[in-house]
Amino acid sequence: MTAPESFVRAQAAHFAALDPLLPTPVLPHGGEPLGALNEDRKPLLALLREESHPPGTASSLWSARVCQQLYPLVASGTELDPLLRRWRELLDDRRDPGVDSACLLTWPSRDIEATQVLLRHGFVPLTVLAVRAGSPAGEPWEDGTPVRRAGEDDLPDLLELAMAELQFAARVGSAVVREDAERLKATALRDWLDDRFPMLLAERDGEAAGTVQFRAALLDEDSRPRLLPDGLWGYVNCLSVHQRWRASGVGRALMARAHAELPADRMGDYLYYNPANPLSSVFWPRQGYRPLWTVWEVRPARALQ
Numbered sequence: 001m002t003a004p005e006s007f008v009r010a011q012a013a014h015f016a017a018l019d020p021l022l023p024t025p026v027l028p029h030g031g032e033p034l035g036a037l038n039e040d041r042k043p044l045l046a047l048l049r050e051e052s053h054p055p056g057t058a059s060s061l062w063s064a065r066v067c068q069q070l071y072p073l074v075a076s077g078t079e080l081d082p083l084l085r086r087w088r089e090l091l092d093d094r095r096d097p098g099v100d101s102a103c104l105l106t107w108p109s110r111d112i113e114a115t116q117v118l119l120r121h122g123f124v125p126l127t128v129l130a131v132r133a134g135s136p137a138g139e140p141w142e143d144g145t146p147v148r149r150a151g152e153d154d155l156p157d158l159l160e161l162a163m164a165e166l167q168f169a170a171r172v173g174s175a176v177v178r179e180d181a182e183r184l185k186a187t188a189l190r191d192w193l194d195d196r197f198p199m200l201l202a203e204r205d206g207e208a209a210g211t212v213q214f215r216a217a218l219l220d221e222d223s224r225p226r227l228l229p230d231g232l233w234g235y236v237n238c239l240s241v242h243q244r245w246r247a248s249g250v251g252r253a254l255m256a257r258a259h260a261e262l263p264a265d266r267m268g269d270y271l272y273y274n275p276a277n278p279l280s281s282v283f284w285p286r287q288g289y290r291p292l293w294t295v296w297e298v299r300p301a302r303a304l305q
Contacts, residue, residue: 007045010075018110021131021292026226027071034070034090036082046072046083048090058184061166062175064102068301071225072105077114080107084121088304101301102174106225109291122305123296125275126174129227130289132234132269145253150201150211151193157201157208158189165240173274174297192237200257202241202250210241210250214258216266227293234262234269246279255287 008025015022031049038044051067053060068091072083087103107114109128118125150158162185169175178184192199197215201208217235219228236258241251262269271289273280298304 004045007073011073014075015108018108019292021133021229022108023226023229025073026221026224027073028224031071034083034086036086038079038082044072044074044079044083046070046074048087055178056180056184058188060176060178061181061184062169064176064299064301065100066097066301067102067104068097069104069106072107077107077111077117080105080114080117081121084117084304088121091302091304097301099300101299103298103301103304105296106227106293107296109294118296120305122298122303124298125294126297127272127295128275128291129270129272129293129295130284131228131292132288132290134268145209145250146203147200147253147257148203150199152190154201154208155186155189155193158199158211159186161208161211161240161242162189162238164243165238169274169277172277174295198258198261200254202245202254204245204248204250208242209245209248210239210254212239212254212258213237214262216263228270229267231267232263232265234259234266236269236271251283252287 012024015025027047028049031047034046034048036044036046047070049069049071051063051069053063053065053067068087070083070087072080074080074083091103103123105118105123106129107118115125159182163182166175166181166185167177170177189199192213197213199213200211202210214234214236217233218231219233220230223230236255239251239254241254259269269289270292271284272295273284273289275281275291275294
């Protein structure tokens, strides 16, 4: 869908007033237009897309099997309400996507007016995209924790840490422990190493204490949906610390090394975490990250109010 320029300009102005790091909105490819009218009979526009995450896909470990995602083009958070009501009507008119389904909407974290609207419609803030702007050097931090590059020989330890992280995340966020989760995680770890992306391993008392995956990501105007300004960014894919070593400095040691290895000329770093996670919601702000976008979710899809 090609959005009318006036809708894009209005939303861009709203985003700019909310947060200087929000880019000009760009809708993803595909999907169907969804329209509504506000109380003043002003037309409102959104794009509705449905995605499936069948068995055997890595994305099924952090998503419902069937996801409907709304991409609104509105000039204020309150204007989401008529679009959400229209979305609810469409769900009633169409085939039930089942229990393993979800409605999602990604919206700027600082839009408090939108927060009230989304809560009224039954959405829960399950994930945030958090950013660490710039590449602040900070003071070197060392506590004696050995941190090294991980390799293929470390795969058993990496898989154990990854599965523990998935099981924890399933209790506090959108992750799902599927029947094939261990196989999918093992494949993802091998692919990461095969692509020569950095993966660090921290050790304590001769055992694997934690790991982190990260890489440099070049974002441009073709990135859809567009969530960050164009340029070179550091991306942190996953940080996992063994339960025995949590709150001991292992996570901080891993991130200090990861930040140091990323290109110095990057625009900043970004990652996703679950705000309901009592560990992540404390740890990541201490590393300099703050929410930019919040991913709101309703499961199952027909629980949308």
